[in-house]
Each structure stands twice: as C-alpha cells, then as structure tokens.
Amino acid sequence: MTLSQDKTQRSNYTSGLSSIDPQVFEIINREHQRQKDNIELIASANFVSRAVLEATGSILTNKVAEGYPGRRYFSGCENIDELENLAIARAKELFGAAHANLEPYTGSQANHAVYLTVLKPGDRILGMDLGHGGHLSHGAKFTMTGKHYDCHFYQVDPDTECLDYDRILAQAKDIRPKLIIAGASSYPRIIDFQRFREIADAVGAYLLADIAHICGLIAAGLHPNPINHAHFVTTSTQKTLRGPRSGMILLGEHSAPEFARKIDSSVFPGVQGAVHVHAIAAKAVMLFEAMSPSFAAYQRQNLENCQILAEDLMERGFRLVSGGTDNHLMLLDLTQQGITGKEAEERLASVKITVNKNLLPYDSQKPMVCSGIRVGTSAITTRGFGSEEIHCIADLIDKMLSSEPTADTIAKVRDEVSRLCRLHPHIDSIYDQNGDRFALESQYQLQS
Numbered sequence: 001m002t003l004s005q006d007k008t009q010r011s012n013y014t015s016g017l018s019s020i021d022p023q024v025f026e027i028i029n030r031e032h033q034r035q036k037d038n039i040e041l042i043a044s045a046n047f048v049s050r051a052v053l054e055a056t057g058s059i060l061t062n063k064v065a066e067g068y069p070g071r072r073y074f075s076g077c078e079n080i081d082e083l084e085n086l087a088i089a090r091a092k093e094l095f096g097a098a099h100a101n102l103e104p105y106t107g108s109q110a111n112h113a114v115y116l117t118v119l120k121p122g123d124r125i126l127g128m129d130l131g132h133g134g135h136l137s138h139g140a141k142f143t144m145t146g147k148h149y150d151c152h153f154y155q156v157d158p159d160t161e162c163l164d165y166d167r168i169l170a171q172a173k174d175i176r177p178k179l180i181i182a183g184a185s186s187y188p189r190i191i192d193f194q195r196f197r198e199i200a201d202a203v204g205a206y207l208l209a210d211i212a213h214i215c216g217l218i219a220a221g222l223h224p225n226p227i228n229h230a231h232f233v234t235t236s237t238q239k240t241l242r243g244p245r246s247g248m249i250l251l252g253e254h255s256a257p258e259f260a261r262k263i264d265s266s267v268f269p270g271v272q273g274a275v276h277v278h279a280i281a282a283k284a285v286m287l288f289e290a291m292s293p294s295f296a297a298y299q300r301q302n303l304e305n306c307q308i309l310a311e312d313l314m315e316r317g318f319r320l321v322s323g324g325t326d327n328h329l330m331l332l333d334l335t336q337q338g339i340t341g342k343e344a345e346e347r348l349a350s351v352k353i354t355v356n357k358n359l360l361p362y363d364s365q366k367p368m369v370c371s372g373i374r375v376g377t378s379a380i381t382t383r384g385f386g387s388e389e390i391h392c393i394a395d396l397i398d399k400m401l402s403s404e405p406t407a408d409t410i411a412k413v414r415d416e417v418s419r420l421c422r423l424h425p426h427i428d429s430i431y432d433q434n435g436d437r438f439a440l441e442s443q444y445q446l447q448s
C-alpha cells in the first residue's frame with residue numbers, strides 16, 4: 001500500500017456518516033424527522049435519553065467479550081468486566097433480584113434461555129394466547145418455541161376480557177405443563193403473579209414472568225413485582241423501561257441458588273454468542289436512570305395519561321377491551337365504528353398518529369386485519385405530553401375513527417398533530433447539537 005492510499009483509507013475510516021454513506025445518513029435523518037413529526041402511540045415504543053443513546057453508539061461496539069465477568073474467553077476485558085458487574089448490581093438493586101443476567105440480546109432471547117434451562121424438546125408450556133395478548137415467543141406455532149415444545153394457551157374470560165385464574169388453574173391441571181408463562185404484549189390489566197405461582201405450584205410447573213411491557217412500571221413500584229414469585233423473570237428493555245433494544249433475566253432469592261449458573265450457561269453459550277457490550281453499557285445507564293425519582297414521576301404521569309385517554313375515548317363511544325386499563329396501554333374495539341384495525345391504523349397514519357392494529361380476544365378478523373388497535377402512552381409521556389395534550393389526542397382519534405373524515409377534517413387534524421409535536425419537541429432535539437443534523441454525526445468523529 002502506498003502512503004497516499006494509506007492516507008485515503010485512514011481518512012475514509014475517520015470521516016463521518018454523511019460523507020462516507022450519504023444514503024444511510026439520509027434515511028436516518030428522514031426517520032429522525034418522522035419521529036419528530038408523529039404522535040407515537042405504539043405501546044411498546046419509547047424514546048431513550050441522550051445518555052442511553054451515547055452508550056449504545058459508543059466505541060464499546062468494538063470490544064469482543066464472551067462469557068461472564070472474571071470468566072472470559074478473550075483478554076482485555078477488564079473494563080468490560082467492571083461495566084457488566086455494575087449493570088448487574090444495578091439490576092439486582094432496582095428489582096430486588098438475587099441474580100441478574102444482562103446479556104440477552106432481546107426479550108425473546110431471554111425467554112429462549114429460560115426454555116433451554118428447564119425444558120427438553122417436546123415438553124409442555126402453558127402461555128397466554130397470542131390473540132388474547134400473549135407474545136410470539138410464548139409458543140406461537142410458527143416460532144422456534146412453537147416448533148420445539150408442546151405449547152398450550154390460556155385465554156381471557158369472554159365476559160370480563162380479564163385473566164380468570166380459576167380457569168387457568170383448571171386448564172393447568174388438565175394440561176400438566178412443565179412451564180407456565182405469565183406476561184403479555186397487549187393486556188391492559190394488572191397481572192397477579194402470586195396467583196400464577198400458586199397455579200404453577202399446584203401442578204408442579206415452573207413459572208416464568210415475562211414483564212417486557214410493564215417493566216418500567218414495576219421499577220417505579222406501580223405494578224406488583226414478580227421477583228419473589230416467579231422462578232424466572234424476563235424482559236426486554238426498550239419499552240416502559242426506556243433503554244436500548246435488548247433483554248434481561250432476573251432471579252429472586254428463592255430461585256437463584258438453583259438456577260443462577262444454569263441460566264447463565266443457557267444465555268451463553270446456550271442461545272447466543274459474544275456479548276453486545278455497547279448494549280450492556282446502555283442498560284447500565286437505563287438502570288441508573290430508572291432508579292431516579294424523575295423516572296418514578298415519569299411512570300406516574302404515564303399511567304395518568306393512559307387513564308385520561310381511556311376515559312376520554314370511552315366517553316366518545318369507543319369500547320375498550322376489559323372496560324379500561326390499569327397500565328400504559330389500552331385496546332380499542334372498533335367494531336361499533338365499523339372499521340377494522342388495519343383501516344384505523346392507516347387512517348391515523350395519514351395524519352401522523354402512529355398506532356398498531358391488534359387482534360382482540362375472540363377476534364373474528366385475520367391477524368393482518370384485526371378488529372382493534374393497541375394504544376399506549378409511554379413515548380408521548382417521555383416527550384412531555386400531559387393531560388391537556390392527551391384530551392386533544394382523544395379528540396383527534398375520535399375525529400379520524402368515529403366516521404369517515406372529510407378532507408377538511410383531515411387537514412385540521414394534521415395541523416393539530418403538528419402543533420402538539422412542536423409544543424413538545426422530540427426528546428431527540430435535545431441531543432441534536434446542529435439543528436436538524438443527525439446528532440451522532442458530530443459525536444462519533446474519530447480523532448485522526
């Protein structure tokens with residue numbers, strides 16, 4: 001290699017994203033703009049802090065590390081060991097856990113590690129039906145879980161649309177599962193983890209609590225914590241907990257002695273390889289933030305916003321599954337409005353309000369059509385929306401979904417969405433140092 005070739009290569013290596021790959025830079029900028037201009041109501045969405053974003057995009061992505069602190073397969077891990085130990089200590093403190101594994105790449109990976117720990121192929125699982133609020137990784141037949149294990153499902157009560165613990169107990173006695181999963185992606189009510197443990201004990205099953213959606217509420221003391229009931233607690237970290245796209249496993253005092261080492265081996269090398277060290281750092285920051293009084297205040301506001309939105313929508317004639325919500329999300333049944341979830345999602349997207357179509361319990365529509373939508377308040381609460389703006393959002397949803405909106409209505413709703421978004425700028429604007437330019441552009445320029 002000549003000296004000038006070497007210089008060119010080095011300058012390419014140290015140049016920012018906009019000059020190296022304008023195409024990707026431009027796509028990221030467009031997504032940045034979309035996030036700024038849209039009212040985000042997808043219940044699993046949130047906006048991370050600048051600190052979490054910095055950790056996610058840090059030079060830690062360069063470090064290879066396999067294994068656990070003090071037991072690595074590569075050298076040079078002294079800083080990584082300190083980082084992972086810090087994250088583990090914070091997770092244990094925040095959730096009252098005796099053991100924490102911060103390495104799962106996602107919540108689904110965390111669940112697979114639990115399956116690997118206590119199940120053999122063909123063993124029975126009893127989890128929540130996907131169409132009633134469960135999650136894909138809890139045993140849907142077209143997933144790895146569904147293919148490897150004998151998966152059965154409980155549903156909500158047809159009248160109350162809530163979990164009926166007596167029915168679940170009866171079903172568990174009938175099925176005799178080896179593992180029961182308590183947890184959901186679209187269930188708007190409190191989950192009674194103690195009751196689930198009693199059911200598991202009655203049939204000699206292990207209990208897994210998947211708290212992906214309600215993790216932030218639990219951290220803030222606003223939903224019962226399953227740590228002293230479930231044998232395993234798993235979660236993703238990007239939802240109410242407001243961290244990076246990642247996962248975590250927690251064990252209580254009662255299960256750590258038996259399962260701590262086994263669960264660690266199941267995560268690595270059982271279901272995944274080298275640690276995503278940058279994600280460990282981001283999770284450590286997330287946990288630090290979640291211990292602060294301002295995080296608890298955020299979650300209280302999240303619940304208040306969700307209550308206000310639910311009540312406003314019910315006053316306007318919308319039927320909510322189970323008649324309301326106890327957490328950060330609700331399910332709107334649009335049958336009375338005469339539109340499907342898919343149509344509602346598209347109609348709201350046309351005015352920059354983002355929701356997802358969602359199956360309702362006992363839904364007659366196909367999964368890509370659905371009879372309802374899921375609406376959550378975590379992201380807009382992070383953005384600073386309070387009760388006044390929530391009343392406006394209920395009004396906008398009503399205008400768009402109660403009847404076919406006219407061109408004039410659509411224009412007015414768009415203006416109002418724009419006003420609300422400007423009133424509470426995307427949190428991202430705070431870490432954008434150069435006006436509309438993508439923040440990371442300046443942040444990660446290497447020194448040449």
Ligand code: DSN
Binds near residue numbers: 186
């Ligand atoms: N589990 C999906 C959800 O609840 O939206 C994606 O994280």
